[in-house]
Amino acid sequence: MKIKKLKQLLIKIFKKNGLGNVHSSISANALINAELVGAYAHGLSRLKMYCDRINKKVINPKPKIKVKKISQSISYVDADNSIGFVAADIGIKKAIENAKKTGIGLVAVKNSGHYGLSGYYAEQAVKKNLITMIYTNAPPAVAPHGALKSLFGTNPICFGAPTGSKIPFILDTSISMINRGKIRVAARNNQKIPEGVALDKFGNPTIDAKKALAGVQLPIAGFRGSGLAWMVDILSGVLTGGNHAGKVKDPFDDFSGPQNIGHLFITFKTNLFVNNFNNRIKNNIKIIKKLPKIKGIKEIMYPGQNKYIRFKMNSKKDINISEIIKKDLKLLMN
């Protein structure tokens, strides 16, 4: 399907479900971006879930979002259970505005939901020549180190920086060995998952995607990854007034109430301390790319580079819609 046509279709679907023009457009753009960068687990595969949550009144289609000024640098957003895309869009825009004004921005969001890819919002800040750090938590998927039960989300750590070139440095890494969305897609398509990334509900290693969804995902690097996940839970949940300690509901399975996810956006200018940041980072990347490489590696890529290349390539083509998604679209249009 042509990207333009898909966008119109998505907007139509969101509007049919009660979202306003602007919110529908923001949400459609976020889903299409996920498809274009190849993050299918955050793309169209979630459309029906979002609509279901609106219809079951656990996403508020007409939220009264409040932005409270704490200081010139610091703002607090109560998203009133809006769709996560809209809450995050307001959050990052406010963080950009604050950093442009004072050098640094800190914005907390509460009463939000799953917002897709952190990197998508990081790109917005980097385009405005800012460095950014973004934290959000997620439904239980990863067991704390020493525990036999999932509690932390895949809690991504996201960092973005300008590179002095078109392709931004965007690190957007979940602290689980594999994204939960990828397991979900594998389960839907009856595919296996890699070894060593998950345990089943009895605590045994598994490569069965469905068993992994019912079990426990493993954090990267044992206690280190567990600690990073805990950090994200504190920053995006405890600090912001959002849900935390395993209380974020699974958006696919639990319609008993809103997710109340919290997000934290930190932004700052690149020229606070040096006046040649762009040259410095260009040089940094150049030196690293020149290192001797492991056999079979053509180029050392910085985080975000592959995603950008996929985005550019896919933007020139039609978007491939799987049979499962086609069914969803048909259902949602009726």
Added chain:
Amino acid sequence: MKIKKLKQLLIKIFKKNGLGNVHSSISANALINAELVGAYAHGLSRLKMYCDRINKKVINPKPKIKVKKISQSISYVDADNSIGFVAADIGIKKAIENAKKTGIGLVAVKNSGHYGLSGYYAEQAVKKNLITMIYTNAPPAVAPHGALKSLFGTNPICFGAPTGSKIPFILDTSISMINRGKIRVAARNNQKIPEGVALDKFGNPTIDAKKALAGVQLPIAGFRGSGLAWMVDILSGVLTGGNHAGKVKDPFDDFSGPQNIGHLFITFKTNLFVNNFNNRIKNNIKIIKKLPKIKGIKEIMYPGQNKYIRFKMNSKKDINISEIIKKDLKLLMN
């Protein structure tokens, strides 16, 4: 040796090497703290190295440290190649002051050196009821993902938060599978290192500490850990005006000039968005500790908890001085 006596001895040694009263005391405290928390690789084993660097004029014993105010929240420290402990002490104190004034503090330091444990500085901020994030880079030890040569340091990621109890939440995790300092201690004591943490200089796995020091340390979690290390290099090096891209000199081996390490300190108040942070985090920790545990695990510990317990326990005892360190102390007193 009694802690008090050791402190007097260390101060005497630093003063003999040209450091002033205050800087000697700050440095002695940092080294003793490392011993008390059991981080021996950052403790007395480094004393001779620091003195050697002062004598070879690559650490400045009488630095003219400049603190520049960028805004009420943001400061920039030129440490004039002071010993790292002193630069970091000024950096974190300024970051605390700024956050207390405006809610958030951002402090960059350049022309500094190895400062020991990030967690030691994080504790200072947490004691003042602040959340803190601290970044510093280090000499090449870890290969970027895809590269056959070390370039990133073990670049720790440090995060601290109050817990509403005496024991702070301090995550201080290097992005390498093992701390370089631990390999160094193992090499000194002719001990083996664990499997899977390092390659020798030919790219082969090794458990020989000396071969590992000559080779490459592996990052946690492949490209994810490599990306985190790159992030730290940007935040603490590229942004601050410090060395980066593998240019930080090894303090033990390279006396051809100062290290010019950069640090970044971020601090903010816990009550910016919620007025009951302490209760929220207490509850967070309580819920996680109550999870079912893996066989053999008595208690799920949060980052920093074990270190605190070791510190309390060791603070009541004399400090054990190894034969190698005794030799160093004797040498440095003559």
